[in-house]
Amino acid sequence: MKSLRLATLSVLLLAAFTARAESLVVNGSLNGSIANMDVPTGWTVLAGTPDTVDPTSNVGVSGWLSFGVAPTVSPDGGTWVGLGINGSYIESFGQSLNGLTVGQTYTVSWQAANFGINNQANSYLGSNAIGVMLDGASIGQGSTLSLSSNWSTQSLTFVATSASQLLSFSLASTEKAYLGIDGISVTAGGVAPAVPEPSTWALMAIGLVGMAAMRRRLG
Ligand SMILES: [Ca+2]
Numbered sequence: 001m002k003s004l005r006l007a008t009l010s011v012l013l014l015a016a017f018t019a020r021a022e023s024l025v026v027n028g029s030l031n032g033s034i035a036n037m038d039v040p041t042g043w044t045v046l047a048g049t050p051d052t053v054d055p056t057s058n059v060g061v062s063g064w065l066s067f068g069v070a071p072t073v074s075p076d077g078g079t080w081v082g083l084g085i086n087g088s089y090i091e092s093f094g095q096s097l098n099g100l101t102v103g104q105t106y107t108v109s110w111q112a113a114n115f116g117i118n119n120q121a122n123s124y125l126g127s128n129a130i131g132v133m134l135d136g137a138s139i140g141q142g143s144t145l146s147l148s149s150n151w152s153t154q155s156l157t158f159v160a161t162s163a164s165q166l167l168s169f170s171l172a173s174t175e176k177a178y179l180g181i182d183g184i185s186v187t188a189g190g191v192a193p194a195v196p197e198p199s200t201w202a203l204m205a206i207g208l209v210g211m212a213a214m215r216r217r218l219g
Helices: 002-020 197-219
Strands: 044-047 051-053 079-088 091-099 105-113 130-134 137-140 151-159 165-169 178-186
Touching: 002 105, 002 178, 079 091, 091 151, 105 130, 137 151, 165 178
Parallel strands: none
Antiparallel strands: 044 091, 051 079, 079 178, 091 165, 105 151, 105 178, 130 137, 130 165
16 A cells, blocks of 8 residues: 555656646647648637648648748647738737736747748748737747748746736748747746756656655565
């Protein structure tokens, strides 16, 4: 029975650890069907016509390979959302964050890439950045990306002012560009817990070894 209790304790420890990094975002991986003018489940189009794309399907058109540079799979994997901008033409999408604690600091993190669109007279090849909004007001932006096959991980923090707030994304400047965004998460705290810190793993390992030793003694 002691070993059963220890096993339960281990599960609780693991659950607590998992909860610490839990994202408030629904479908932050942007998993969905390839789509021109649509975004994955859990998300809403707020302006223009964002697309659901992957490395073989630009602007949501399956099999169309007219990227400005060779695309790569994001660190998150699977599909992502493509956002364009051209002067006053803006594409935006988002979702409501629920269960926020007023006054609590949160970290929004995401992966971004600028593969552009190469479509002769209507190409989107400029530099731009992912802009982040809360209830329609800018809370900052990622770094400006020029055309590249690489993804970069970006983040910023905000303090919740309401239990439910609308998180949305669009490109930050009016320069004609088309960027991809993927792997979106919102977590409590001021540091993005994308990867557990080594010290956390070390503490967990010490705890598990200790429990195993105790179990041997008690068993
Ligand atoms: Ca994805």
